[in-house]
Amino acid sequence: MYDLVEPLGLVPYFADESDEALMALGLRNSWDAYFAGRAAPLGREVPAGVVHAIFYNFAPGEVARHIPEVWELTTPEAALAARERGCVAGMRRILGDLADDPRITRTADLLLKAATSASVEGRALYAALRTVPVPREPVARLWHAATLLREHRGDGHIVALVAEGIGGTEAHVLHALSIDLPAKDFGRVWHLPATQLEAVIDGMRERGLIGADGWLTPEGRAAKERVETMTDRLAEAPYTALSPTELDRLVTELEPISAAFRAVFPM
Incomplete structure (x- = not known):
């Protein structure tokens, strides 16, 4: 599932549309866009030291160069909306005609069922993202589900480290x-x-x-x-919400979608 979901979760970092939408809010550079987009679910009152602890793998001082200054340029709510707009635009460009295929809706619904089923305990970034309203548009729902699963896995990876x-x-x-x-x-x-x-x-x-x-x-x-x-083991929980039949269907539906992103993203 990591191999299938991760290419979708990389959209904010490899599709230019995401940075472009965030920087249109007045952010200064792509790292502003990264921290504003990814930290937005935590809210504007969370200080740099806490974001640093949650993100875990940035060198000392790197987060503080962007948080909280990005919140003087925009708001978390605007950043979340811009990130979603940009990611959906990037996904639609990469998927082409597949973006409007009925399998996108079916895949998004199954992936979202898994992504919203796991416990939030001990998973700060996943828990924060779970508070964000789920988009209605199918491509946006698919991206949102993949992002939830990526952050769920990331929180577990930090536990393992x-x-x-x-x-x-x-x-x-x-x-x-x-x-x-x-x-x-x-x-x-x-x-x-x-x-x-x-x-x-x-x-x-x-x-x-x-x-x-x-x-x-x-x-x-x-x-x-x-x-x-340990990271793999801790990432299993969301998929236990799916029946064997649903999981098989998800894999089948997700494979061509994921392949479209693997073809353009460095993996």
């Missing part, structure tokens, strides 16, 4: 090295000062996760595997 003792920046290093990419070249941490990134790597080396050669040790790879296994 915390349980394994992996910090936010460490998670990026762990992932980069697990795909045989030097951490300094990974998109989410390459911009950090070299001394800051080296300090993170040194800490992981001291714990036996990274070897003297700069790559993951067997224990480092085992830790990554434990994190991913």
Whole structure:
């Protein structure tokens, strides 16, 4: 289900229409758009430190460069509406004629049934997004359901990282090295000062996760595997709301939809 749902959940980050709609509100750049769009369900009174804790994997100070300043430029309500408009426009562009196919409605309804069935306990961002009204238009409903499931999984991923003792920046290093990419070249941490990134790597080396050669040790790879296994397990709950027949139907209906996004998004 991750492979099928994740491409839809990436629409706000890879479809230009989302950033364009948010920046039309007066936001300064794409990172303003990211933080305003994703943090909007939390409301304007949640301080940067809390957003940082909930988002988990941004370097210290990154969230504070955008929160709360974005709320001086727009409102959470306007950001939510703009994000939805932009994402629906992007989805319609990518889906083409498929956007008006009856299977979109059927898939959206099934995915939404799963996405709104799980417990919100311990899942701050998923819980916040659950308070947002569900769109009526089928493409918007499909995107909303995928976003709920992505944030539900993300909250569970943070639980898995915390349980394994992996910090936010460490998670990026762990992932980069697990795909045989030097951490300094990974998109989410390459911009950090070299001394800051080296300090993170040194800490992981001291714990036996990274070897003297700069790559993951067997224990480092085992830790990554434990994190991913727990993340998958914690992401199962929404789908238990579907009967086996409904789940089979969802997979069948979702496959061509998901394929359209995989064809244009880097995965």
